[in-house]
Amino acid sequence: xxxxxxxxxxxxxxxxxxxxxxxxxxxxxxxxxxxxxxxxxxxxxxxxxxxxxxxxxxxxxxxxxxxxxxxxxxxxxxxxxxxxxxxxxxxxxxxxxxxxxxxxxxxxxxxxxx
Amino acid sequence: xxxxxxxxxxxxxxxxxxxxxxxxxxxxxxxxxxxxxxxxxxxxxxxxxxxxxxxxxxxxxxxxxxxxxxxxxxxxxxxxxxxxxxxxxxxxxxxxxxxxxxxxxxxxxxxxxxx
Numbered sequence: 661x662x663x664x665x666x667x668x669x670x671x672x673x674x675x676x677x678x679x680x681x682x683x684x685x686x687x688x689x690x691x692x693x694x695x696x697x698x699x700x701x702x703x704x705x706x707x708x709x710x711x712x713x714x715x716x717x718x719x720x721x722x723x724x725x726x727x728x729x730x731x732x733x734x735x736x737x738x739x740x741x742x743x744x745x746x747x748x749x750x751x752x753x754x755x756x757x758x759x760x761x762x763x764x765x766x767x768x769x770x771x772x773x774x
Numbered sequence: 775x776x777x778x779x780x781x782x783x784x785x786x787x788x789x790x791x792x793x794x795x796x797x798x799x800x801x802x803x804x805x806x807x808x809x810x811x812x813x814x815x816x817x818x819x820x821x822x823x824x825x826x827x828x829x830x831x832x833x834x835x836x837x838x839x840x841x842x843x844x845x846x847x848x849x850x851x852x853x854x855x856x857x858x859x860x861x862x863x864x865x866x867x868x869x870x871x872x873x874x875x876x877x878x879x880x881x882x883x884x885x886x887x888x889x
Contacts, residue, residue: 703877760806
């Protein structure tokens with residue numbers, strides 16, 4: 661499979677726990693984005709990387725959220741001290757261009773915080 | 775920041791008829807407008823996109839039109855088929871070549887194709 665891969669597909673956790681998601685972009689894509697999608701809404705931009713550099717973070721990304729992309733390959737998104745409001749689909753996308761053109765999305769990680 | 779409004783939220787059409795989904799944006803600096811299709815439980819997939827230097831773009835049964843003056847753009851699907859049933863999202867972005875380039879999405883339109 662040469663598409664964007666995300667793991668796990670589903671994550672159920674208790675409030676207050678930490679969770680980490682992984683995204684493996686398409687190998688030749690330099691740009692990697694994280695989005696969050698709640699039911700009935702469009703994806704909301706969280707952050708993005710150009711290779712290993714994190715270039716922007718949305719105001720939606722509170723201090724409890726951190727993202728990394730070591731060596732410019734896969735990326736991880738960690739949420740500390742999860743809250744029920746964090747329940748959402750977390751989508752990763754990568755792009756072969758220098759920006760958001762032709763974004764390829766992964767299937768997402770569905771987070772449920774109980 | 776950019777704000778994208780999308781209408782209608784639900785659209786039901788008879789198979790074979792045309793469907794039109796409309797979006798407006800607020801930031802006059804936006805210059806890239808993609809449309810994504812998301813089937814239930816699946817990933818969003820790019821179906822067509824347009825840059826602000828073009829007024830219309832067509833790909834088989836799908837077309838997108840852009841009115842920069844009015845700051846609105848539309849998706850047109852002709853000869854609709856059952857497999858067109860999905861949620862469609864419009865989005866806008868300012869391609870600056872070095873800036874944030876985060877897409878701002880509309881809330882989506884659930885397109886239902888009636889047999």
